[in-house]
Each structure stands twice: as structure tokens, then as C-alpha cells.
Amino acid sequence: MSGNVGIVIVSHSFDVAKGAADMVRHMVGEEVRVAFCGGNAEGGLGTDVSLILNAIGSIWSPKGLAIMVDLGGAETNSEMAVEMLPVEKRSSVVICNAPIVEGAVMAAAEAAGGGSLERVRAAAEELSAR
Amino acid sequence: MEVAPSMLQAMIVRTADRIAARCEELCALDWAIGDGDHGTNMKRGWNAVGATAADIAAMPTGDALSAIGRTLVMTVGGASGPLYGSFFLAAGAAVKQGLRLPEDLVDVFAAGVQSVGARGRSRAGEKTMLDVLVPVLDTLRAGMGQPGLTAKVKGVARTSAELTAAMVATKGRAAYLGPRSVGHVDPGARSSCLIVEAICDCLEGRA
Numbered sequence: 172m173s174g175n176v177g178i179v180i181v182s183h184s185f186d187v188a189k190g191a192a193d194m195v196r197h198m199v200g201e202e203v204r205v206a207f208c209g210g211n212a213e214g215g216l217g218t219d220v221s222l223i224l225n226a227i228g229s230i231w232s233p234k235g236l237a238i239m240v241d242l243g244g245a246e247t248n249s250e251m252a253v254e255m256l257p258v259e260k261r262s263s264v265v266i267c268n269a270p271i272v273e274g275a276v277m278a279a280a281e282a283a284g285g286g287s288l289e290r291v292r293a294a295a296e297e298l299s300a301r
Numbered sequence: 302m303e304v305a306p307s308m309l310q311a312m313i314v315r316t317a318d319r320i321a322a323r324c325e326e327l328c329a330l331d332w333a334i335g336d337g338d339h340g341t342n343m344k345r346g347w348n349a350v351g352a353t354a355a356d357i358a359a360m361p362t363g364d365a366l367s368a369i370g371r372t373l374v375m376t377v378g379g380a381s382g383p384l385y386g387s388f389f390l391a392a393g394a395a396v397k398q399g400l401r402l403p404e405d406l407v408d409v410f411a412a413g414v415q416s417v418g419a420r421g422r423s424r425a426g427e428k429t430m431l432d433v434l435v436p437v438l439d440t441l442r443a444g445m446g447q448p449g450l451t452a453k454v455k456g457v458a459r460t461s462a463e464l465t466a467a468m469v470a471t472k473g474r475a476a477y478l479g480p481r482s483v484g485h486v487d488p489g490a491r492s493s494c495l496i497v498e499a500i501c502d503c504l505e506g507r508a
Contacts, residue, residue, distance in 0.1 A: 211379075212378065217338060218379070220374050220375055243474055244378075244474075247383045247384070247420065248382060250383065251374055251420075255374075
């Protein structure tokens with residue numbers, strides 16, 4: 172449903188990203204749109220700004236998107252991708268400080284219930300609270 | 302004054318060649334404290350910039366710097382893409398804001414350095430590319446208009462890159478190693494040094 176916050180999963184590994192997305196779908200079904208990307212242009216490990224932009228565009232929701240990342244480059248490249256969006260869209264995308272698999276599942280559960288972007292992010296980041 | 306297209310093209314080509322020639326060295330440095338792909342990532346990015354060198358060099362200087370930045374962002378992959386990309390995007394934006402070259406080179410370079418710091422939430426002393434870029438900026442600022450500046454800048458870049466070996470990484474992938482990162486030159490500092498050297502070589506007429 173495009174009426175809910177969507178989840179974007181960005182890993183260095185295509186398999187990790189796909190696996191995390193599979194888990195989210197298993198948990199919340201079709202209630203939440205999920206996009207994922209992983210790996211570099213040659214199919215190796217890495218993250219790629221253009222792939223992240225494609226993932227964001229593929230499930231764009233006016234209610235917002237929450238991005239889950241793994242290691243540093245995924246976060247830096249996701250930040251860059253968000254900054255390359257049109258100005259009016261940037262504030263509708265957040266990058267969550269959360270473990271990628273658990274964060275994605277928790278965020279999706281909140282999103283499936285119709286939670287706002289802030290609540291979705293909080294649900295994911297609760298896992299990182301110290 | 303704009304940078305002459307022929308000079309800009311020479312700088313791009315020489316940088317791309319230098320990065321490609323040192324690809325294995327950069328990967329080896331990255332294997333020691335990171336994930337080993339800095340050389341191949343940088344080579345991919347600068348190959349893409351080099352492939353369009355003539356088109357980029359034909360643009361006004363500010364647009365050309367921005368085009369280099371956009372290309373690096375979209376092709377490098379890894380954290381160094383947005384970091385180097387941000388440098389050139391910010392430098393290009395600084396030129397477009399009415400700054401003049403070469404008089405305002407320091408301000409243009411400073412805009413790039415500031416952007417790298419903001420993107421990486423980092424500063425000098427944390428074993429990153431900033432440990433080369435910041436001393437180079439300081440050297441430019443202190444020595445603009447003086448003879449022998451490019452030789453001095455290259456010396457500072459090389460020394461500064463070497464000095465990162467003694468530093469403990471607190472930013473980037475190497476931070477996971479903490480104290481074990483000591484003894485290894487930072488790959489980003491080394492690649493920054495290579496780019497600075499290539500550009501200085503061109504300014505010295507060795508293109």
C-alpha cells in the first residue's frame with residue numbers, strides 16, 4: 172500500500188539486502204512497500220548512489236521512506252542519494268541508525284500499522300538505544 | 302579568469318592515469334585496514350571522469366568541477382564516492398558563486414575541504430583524506446603567490462599521507478580496528494596525495 176511509509180534496504184551485499192527484504196515481506200506481507208539494493212556496478216560488494224536513487228524512486232510514498240543501512244559506505248552513499256533528490260522530497264526520507272535486518276523488520280511492522288515516518292524511524296532506532 | 306580547457310583536461314587525464322597506475326597500491330593499503338576496494342573504486346570513478354575529460358574541460362570551471370563531483374558520486378561506489386564527490390561539487394559551487402581563479406583558489410579548495418568534513422562528520426587527525434587535504438589547504442593559504450608553491454604542496458601532501466600511519470582511525474571502516482589501524486597509511490589520504498600530485502605536476506608543465 173503506497174499509503175504507508177516504505178522501507179528501503181541498502182547493504183554492501185545484494186544477498187544481504189535481498190534477504191532482509193524477504194524477511195520484511197514475510198513479516199508484514201504486502202502492507203508495506205519494500206525496495207532493496209546492494210553491491211557495486213560490477214556485482215561485487217559495495218554501495219552505489221544510482222542504485223539507491225532507483226530503489227527510492229521505485230517505491231516512492233508521499234508518507235515517506237525509511238532507509239536501513241549496514242556499514243559506513245551504505246550510510247554515506249544513502250545520505251548522498253537523499254541530497255540528490257528534489258528539495259521537496261528530501262525531508263520525506265530518513266536514514267535509520269539501526270541494525271539492518273532487525274531495524275527493517277521493526278520499521279516495517281510500525282509502517283504496516285500506518286505509523287508516521289517519525290514513528291517508523293523510532294521503532295527501528297529503539298534497537299540502537301543504549 | 303577560468304582555468305584553460307587544455308589545462309583542465311590535462312589535469313583530469315593525469316589524475317585518472319595516476320589513480321589507475323596506483324590502483325593496486327591503494328587496494329593493498331585498504332586491505333590492511335578496510336575492505337580492499339579503494340583502488341578499484343577510485344579507478345572506476347576516475348576512468349569515468351577521464352572518459353569525458355574533453356567534454357568536462359570545455360565547461361566553465363565551476364560547472365566542470367561540479368561535473369567531476371557528480372561523476373565520482375555516481376561511479377566510485379564505497380564511501381569515497383560521496384566524499385570525493387562532495388569535494389568537487391562544493392568546489393564547483395564555490396566557483397559559481399563568483400569566486401575567481403586563480404586569485405580565489407584557496408577559497409575554492411577550502412569549500413571542498415569543508416564539504417568533505419561535513420559529509421564524513423570528520424576532521425583532521427582521524428586518519429582520513431582530510432589529513433592530506435587540510436595540510437595542503439594550509440600550505441596553499443600560507444604560500445599563495447610565492448615561487449615553488451606546487452613543489453611545496455606536493456611535499457606536504459606526501460609527508461602528510463605518510464603521517465597517517467601513526468594515527469588511530471576513528472572514522473570509516475578502519476575505525477573498527479581501533480589501535481590495530483596504527484602502522485598503516487590511510488588509503489584515502491594516499492589517494493588524496495596522488496590527486497594533489499597529479500594536479501601540481503600539470504601546473505608545473507609536466508602534463
